[in-house]
Amino acid sequence: xxxxxxxxxxxxxxxxxxxxxxxxxxxxxxxxxxxxxxxxxxxxxxxxxxxxxxxxxxxxxxxxxxxxxxxxxxxxxxxxxxxxxxxxxxxxxxxxxxxxxxxxxxxxxxxxxxxxxxxxxxxxxxxxxxxxxxxxxxxxxxxxxxxxxxxxxxxxxxxxxxxxxxxxxxxxxxxxxxxxxxxxxxxxxxxxxxxxxxxxxxxxxxxxxxxxxxxxxxxxxxxxxxxxxxxxxxxx
Amino acid sequence: xxxxxxxxxxxxxxxxxxxxxxxxxxxxxxxxxxxxxxxxxxxxxxxxxxxxxxxxxxxxxxxxxxxxxxxxxxxxxxxxxxxxxxxxxxxxxxxxxxxxxxxxxxxxxxxxxxxxxxxxxxxxxxxxxxxxxxxxxxxxxxxxxxxxxxxxxxxxxxxxxxxxxxxxxxxxxxxxxxxxxxxxxxxxxxxxxxxxxxxxxxxxxxxxxxxxxxxxxxxxxxxxxxxxxxxxxxxxxxxxxxxxxxxxxxxxxxxxxxxxxxxxxxxxxxxxxxxxxxxxxxxxxxxxxx
Numbered sequence: 001x002x003x004x005x006x007x008x009x010x011x012x013x014x015x016x017x018x019x020x021x022x023x024x025x026x027x028x029x030x031x032x033x034x035x036x037x038x039x040x041x042x043x044x045x046x047x048x049x050x051x052x053x054x055x056x057x058x059x060x061x062x063x064x065x066x067x068x069x070x071x072x073x074x075x076x077x078x079x080x081x082x083x084x085x086x087x088x089x090x091x092x093x094x095x096x097x098x099x100x101x102x103x104x105x106x107x108x109x110x111x112x113x114x115x116x117x118x119x120x121x122x123x124x125x126x127x128x129x130x131x132x133x134x135x136x137x138x139x140x141x142x143x144x145x146x147x148x149x150x151x152x153x154x155x156x157x158x159x160x161x162x163x164x165x166x167x168x169x170x171x172x173x174x175x176x177x178x179x180x181x182x183x184x185x186x187x188x189x190x191x192x193x194x195x196x197x198x199x200x201x202x203x204x205x206x207x208x209x210x211x212x213x214x215x216x217x218x219x220x221x222x223x224x225x226x227x228x229x230x231x232x233x234x235x236x
Numbered sequence: 237x238x239x240x241x242x243x244x245x246x247x248x249x250x251x252x253x254x255x256x257x258x259x260x261x262x263x264x265x266x267x268x269x270x271x272x273x274x275x276x277x278x279x280x281x282x283x284x285x286x287x288x289x290x291x292x293x294x295x296x297x298x299x300x301x302x303x304x305x306x307x308x309x310x311x312x313x314x315x316x317x318x319x320x321x322x323x324x325x326x327x328x329x330x331x332x333x334x335x336x337x338x339x340x341x342x343x344x345x346x347x348x349x350x351x352x353x354x355x356x357x358x359x360x361x362x363x364x365x366x367x368x369x370x371x372x373x374x375x376x377x378x379x380x381x382x383x384x385x386x387x388x389x390x391x392x393x394x395x396x397x398x399x400x401x402x403x404x405x406x407x408x409x410x411x412x413x414x415x416x417x418x419x420x421x422x423x424x425x426x427x428x429x430x431x432x433x434x435x436x437x438x439x440x441x442x443x444x445x446x447x448x449x450x451x452x453x454x455x456x457x458x459x460x461x462x463x464x465x466x467x468x469x470x471x472x473x474x475x476x477x478x479x480x481x482x483x484x485x486x487x488x489x490x491x492x493x494x495x496x497x498x499x500x501x502x503x504x505x506x507x508x509x510x511x512x513x514x515x516x517x518x519x520x521x522x523x524x525x526x
Binding site for chain 2: 071096
């Protein structure tokens, strides 16, 4: 049984639906990538899973229906969400941002250890520990957003365009750490990306979203060799 | 010189009370971007509650603590029942709700307790402490309690997980919810805290201005001025603004315009800040990179 199973999902902001009957899954311990151009509905998909907008259809997380669950409770079930725009608490310090991520946890010792773990993943964050998060660079804020979500000790991590607006080296860093976290801690990942080449390198399954519908799906290798994906998304 | 110092100290005493009320305003403003116009009347009602308990024979400090607790709960309940349904309403609707709350508290207080002015006891001795000539015991006590409240609030917001979560919820509701914080309850807690702080302010000012349903109208105006002078989104600014306004009010009243025009000082300050420096002394200058 997959960790996340979405079937026939409709969602949108006003009366109109951006997503029109999307179905896909994320395996336990797997990394699923959702590819698509601007406006295909990628961010909407993640926001619908987290309950940030009106949705209809079936969303099952760990065999539990969550399509009527509130955002707060979905987070408490173990879904970490790195939102579009990073969602930094600008006036709080870097460390306070991380502590917010661990808000629902009561194991203070383990939280302290996790905090140190984030600082070993991203030493830059340690240097900026007491600094206002609003003064961090874009790349640092992305590191912070990923770390904040990880402080929740999620079983599933939703990543919204982690490469957006970042220097290639920073992106490589973040993707390397994502792979490590997935392999060592068994955190499953749902990754939404415009950079298809990068995403397909990391993922084991992939879906291509066009105007709110899945048009291509399969293993990452299959999708990578798909002729229309190569032309439209990989630049061949 | 003695008279001058006396003005300064009593200004600090009332200033501390303005600071508390200004802080209550700022706490709600930070999380909702609304000014709670009913904050003063809620404090007035709390003070009547304390008066009834003392009148019924309860010891002052028990009445004080009970009043703070009841005010806290009332604040939470008001947010849950009255404010929450208009959370997404246009600004004007929310303002209308606040003004309605103000009128309701005012007239209900008048109806239950009548508009006759009552005296409200001070828990502090009548003789000035330590034989000093500059400041009365009540003023000194008021400053002490105000500073105590401010320190407790600071420690709460700065060092407890709940305080941190409340600050987070005020700043970025979506990110907070994604971290599992129940943002709705954080807002309600904010209302509870603001109401509790307001109650303390009401009980401390009542021995000075006497107890009647309109006792807070002037005080609220000074608190507005304090919050604006300090910067409406800065808790530190509000506190500092409170003390500043309290002292200014006294000095300008005593040496410049006379006591009849004291309230005008508050209005002039409000207008002056809005015209010349709308962010106030400590208002936020955005430091952020994208």
